[in-house]
Amino acid sequence: MHSITLIPGDGIGPSIVDAAIKVIAAAGVEIAWDRQLAGMAAVEKHANPLPDATLESIRNNRLCFKGPLTTPVGGGYRSVNVTLRQAFNLYANVRPVISFEGTDTMYDNVNLVTIRENTEGLYAGIEHFIKVDAEKIAAESIAVITKVGSERIIRYAFEYARKAQRKKVTLVHKANILKCTSGLFLEIGREIAKEYPDIEFDDKIVDATCMHMVMKPQSFDVIVTTNLFGDILSDLAAGLIGGLGLTAGANIGTDAALFEAVHGSAPDIADKGIANPTAMILAGAMMMEHIGELAAARRIEQAVREVIREGKYVTPDLNPESTCGTAQMAEAICAKIG
Numbered sequence: 001m002h003s004i005t006l007i008p009g010d011g012i013g014p015s016i017v018d019a020a021i022k023v024i025a026a027a028g029v030e031i032a033w034d035r036q037l038a039g040m041a042a043v044e045k046h047a048n049p050l051p052d053a054t055l056e057s058i059r060n061n062r063l064c065f066k067g068p069l070t071t072p073v074g075g076g077y078r079s080v081n082v083t084l085r086q087a088f089n090l091y092a093n094v095r096p097v098i099s100f101e102g103t104d105t106m107y108d109n110v111n112l113v114t115i116r117e118n119t120e121g122l123y124a125g126i127e128h129f130i131k132v133d134a135e136k137i138a139a140e141s142i143a144v145i146t147k148v149g150s151e152r153i154i155r156y157a158f159e160y161a162r163k164a165q166r167k168k169v170t171l172v173h174k175a176n177i178l179k180c181t182s183g184l185f186l187e188i189g190r191e192i193a194k195e196y197p198d199i200e201f202d203d204k205i206v207d208a209t210c211m212h213m214v215m216k217p218q219s220f221d222v223i224v225t226t227n228l229f230g231d232i233l234s235d236l237a238a239g240l241i242g243g244l245g246l247t248a249g250a251n252i253g254t255d256a257a258l259f260e261a262v263h264g265s266a267p268d269i270a271d272k273g274i275a276n277p278t279a280m281i282l283a284g285a286m287m288m289e290h291i292g293e294l295a296a297a298r299r300i301e302q303a304v305r306e307v308i309r310e311g312k313y314v315t316p317d318l319n320p321e322s323t324c325g326t327a328q329m330a331e332a333i334c335a336k337i338g
């Protein structure tokens with residue numbers, strides 16, 4: 001029996017998390033879910049977006065399955081997602097993006113993984129205002145790229161490529177302009193690449209990468225990059241296969257691992273019962289793989305792909321004429337698992 005911290009999340013979170021739990025149970029994996037609050041739900045109940053009990057639970061279980069959390073824009077509290085990444089050293093954000101049969105997208109043969117450094121760069125949280133005089137105020141944000149952090153994520157990407165039998169790692173940077181931060185990341189990447197002669201290595205500037213990903217996404221295999229570029233590129237990659245509703249992400253760290261859908265709490269469709277549970281269910285499959293339940297992971301993934309390919313029990317984001325909701329799509333996936 002695996003013990004896992006469960007955070008249902010905000011907005012559409014509880015409904016898609018519920019769907020994913022049912023699918024994991026249908027795959028026959030027994031899990032003791034330790035339900036905890038975070039985000040708006042925790043603010044409402046405990047006046048704290050990240051209660052100590054939640055942190056303690058993750059510390060004990062070292063595994064967390066998390067629905068999306070609402071983060072106030074501008075003021076309010078700091079992103080709980082960013083705090084969790086830093087608290088548990090969740091340094092590698094891994095997002096596989098593989099085309100689904102049966103979706104209406106520009107490409108049908110995308111198969112890439114973005115691996116984003118999750119704790120450093122411009123998201124290190126070192127931001128402040130500078131008062132120059134009464135009139136002028138500047139805002140400053142500091143990007144921190146460390147040698148240790150870069151080595152860790154780049155090595156992770158190569159090890160991942162080897163294990164997943166992928167052929168190429170592309171390091172994405174902006175070292176032509178950001179000569180120190182991106183420059184260091186690239187320099188370390190070139191060194192580490194020499195230790196993996198079996199994996200092809202190249203590097204690309206981030207703006208050119210965007211163009212190439214849109215024009216020829218099939219030319220990418222594993223992408224490794226710094227925090228901000230990774231955030232943007234991984235959403236771009238999700239768009240190539242049909243959007244955020246289909247993409248799952250793992251946050252792997254030294255102290256814990258956290259699995260989630262890559263999309264947010266979707267306040268525009270919360271309480272309508274129509275959120276696509278795919279991303280959350282696939283996050284569950286990634287978690288099953290992480291804990292060694294490989295057969296269950298494969299069965300879940302195959303069932304999801306089959307239901308989407310058939311197109312009958314899919315949510316309206318995949319088929320605008322569909323009247324199928326979150327729970328019904330999850331039931332169809334459970335039925336395929338058998």
Ligand code: NAD
Nearest residue numbers: 068069070071245262263264265266267268269275276317
């Ligand atoms: P969002 O991902 O919540 O929504 C963007 C669009 O995609 C919306 O139109 C939404 O309806 C649609 N969408 C998202 N998930 C869907 C699904 N499963 N099925 C069908 N449609 C789906 O992004 P947003 O509106 O920019 O953010 C809303 C809130 O979520 C914000 O507070 C933001 O900070 C937070 N957020 C949290 C996470 C996280 O917890 N990991 C990630 C991103 C955003």
